Amino acid sequence: AVQYGVREKDHLIDYDQARSLAKEHRPKILFCGATAYPRIIDFQAFRSIADEVGAILVADIAHISGLVAAGAHPSPVGIADVVTSTTHKTFRGPRGGMIMCKKAHRKAINKAVFPGLQGGPHNQTTAAIAVAAREAATPEFKAYAYKIVENAKALAEELNARGFQLVTGGTDNHLMIIDLTNKGVPGKVAAKALDRAGLVVNSNTVPFDPRTPFDPSGIRIGTPAVTSRGMGTQEMRRVGAWIEIVVAHHEDEATLQRVAAEVKEMCSQFPAPGLPIG
Ligand SMILES: Cc1ncc(COP(=O)(O)O)c(C=O)c1O
Known part of the structure; x- marks a missing residue:
């Protein structure tokens, strides 16, 4: 090919x-x-x-x-x-x-x-x-899809404001790719720290990545799941703030645990549809 x-x-x-x-x-x-x-x-x-x-x-x-x-x-x-x-x-x-x-x-x-x-x-x-x-095919799903994009744009805006470099500068859809080169943190290290803090992303290559696909420069984040839980642009701004803290303090377990507790608290206000809270 x-x-x-x-x-x-x-x-x-x-x-x-x-x-x-x-x-x-x-x-x-x-x-x-x-x-x-x-x-x-x-x-x-x-x-x-x-x-x-x-x-x-x-x-x-x-x-x-x-x-x-x-x-x-x-x-x-x-x-x-x-x-x-x-x-x-x-x-x-x-x-x-x-x-x-x-x-x-x-x-x-x-x-x-x-x-x-x-x-x-x-x-x-x-x-x-x-x-x-x-x-x-329902109006509810149509609203959901537009909300996914609205949330992605809000998160992208927040991350941009916090000095993150987004591939193409932002997003038109449900996802964004963040090039972490300027933060001095490899994608895999950031993804693992974010996971410990309750924020699930995946490490991802960026265009013309000087690193390898197994140890890439960026992370990929999407908003469909949080939108399904009913989160909106205000919550996306909090997520953006957490990402900044976690990336900056990715080796500080106490900070990761503090953010994890805050993430858990916010998620408890937006339970996953169909699942009991707890
Ligand atoms: C563009 C595209 N096509 C196909 C697939 C295959 O999806 P899966 O392996 O989850 O069935 C993926 C998975 O990420 C994808 O991004």
């Missing part, structure tokens, strides 16, 4: 590079979609590149499918030939997958799924995905 990337100057997807690589290599399939991209993806731009080289366009919207279903991110449906998604990220369903495609590809995909790749049918998961899809 040939990979395109992001621009060095602003870390946005390099559509020009994608076009020139596509023209050079003439791929049969062009993939778009991301696992750690905080901005809107221009599916139409990828469509025109795919058309220029006669490629099938596949959009993997695993991360953003809940936002797409709610209209909080543009949809690739009707633009891409094939759309794939997991069902357990912003879609907020059980672990699983979905493939949507234009009729021309139906036979090939069905055959590849079964008998090609899949074993027995997991009907209980399929039923749960149907429930998630029904939920995703």
